[in-house]
Amino acid sequence: MIFAEWKPIAELIEKLKPYKKVLLAGCATCVAECAAGGEKEVETLAPLLRMALQKQGHTVEIVTATLDKQCEWEFVEQLAEQAAEVDAIMSVACGIGVQALAERFDPKPVYPGVNTSALTIREEAGLWAGRCAACGDCVLGETFGYCPIARCAKSLLNGPCGGTRKSGKCEVNEDVDCIWNLIVERAYERGQIESLAEPKRTKNWSNSGHGGPKRVIREDLRQ
Numbered sequence: 001m002i003f004a005e006w007k008p009i010a011e012l013i014e015k016l017k018p019y020k021k022v023l024l025a026g027c028a029t030c031v032a033e034c035a036a037g038g039e040k041e042v043e044t045l046a047p048l049l050r051m052a053l054q055k056q057g058h059t060v061e062i063v064t065a066t067l068d069k070q071c072e073w074e075f076v077e078q079l080a081e082q083a084a085e086v087d088a089i090m091s092v093a094c095g096i097g098v099q100a101l102a103e104r105f106d107p108k109p110v111y112p113g114v115n116t117s118a119l120t121i122r123e124e125a126g127l128w129a130g131r132c133a134a135c136g137d138c139v140l141g142e143t144f145g146y147c148p149i150a151r152c153a154k155s156l157l158n159g160p161c162g163g164t165r166k167s168g169k170c171e172v173n174e175d176v177d178c179i180w181n182l183i184v185e186r187a188y189e190r191g192q193i194e195s196l197a198e199p200k201r202t203k204n205w206s207n208s209g210h211g212g213p214k215r216v217i218r219e220d221l222r223q
């Protein structure tokens, strides 16, 4: 899921203080799972912001709404009436939701209430770990199900690097497994270590996001 967390309250009130009425918009999907932008967090954050603004001498009315998804236009449309009545919107959805609101409700100012940081899995209570960098050319079939793009500090396609620790941890962070160590171990366990002997195929980075905006087209779904 997409992981995000609240921006510092001081940063949020800086954005909101010029306005009289603001819509705080949540999303009941990923950001609800990571307790950043679901209905519960929206209803918690709204009074916090109101009080923080009040303390600085700004009276800002904050109305709230949480959509099932902020990344789908039919749900975004549900905010139309409320959006028309406010001076600005703060979205606590991921960056996709924020951009959807900014596009639909232009020229209304739309601000992010959270920092979106990774595509993650919850490893344990309160701990999310990145699993995918949405690189556009998945190599998991060649790396025994471990992602070297998101989980190696150097995104190495052929590893491990010379710095991997004897403990099996990454040279960059000793609290983190060297993912290439795990890939090699799994290759041994499956009797397929020879598959790692040759350098990996050339990876297609054209849809990785480094070369400009991504566009993904499914011709079979186009009308």
Ligand code: SF4
Residues within 6 Å of the ligand: 131, 132, 133, 134, 135, 136, 137, 138, 139, 140, 147, 148, 149, 150
């Ligand atoms: S190889 Fe690319 S698409 Fe596959 S899990 Fe890693 S980052 Fe995601």
Ligand code: SF4
Residues within 6 Å of the ligand: 151, 152, 153, 154, 155, 156, 159, 160, 161, 162, 163, 164, 165, 169, 170, 171, 172, 177, 178, 179, 180, 181
């Ligand atoms: S130690 Fe392993 S995970 Fe860390 S940078 Fe080197 S190959 Fe990547």
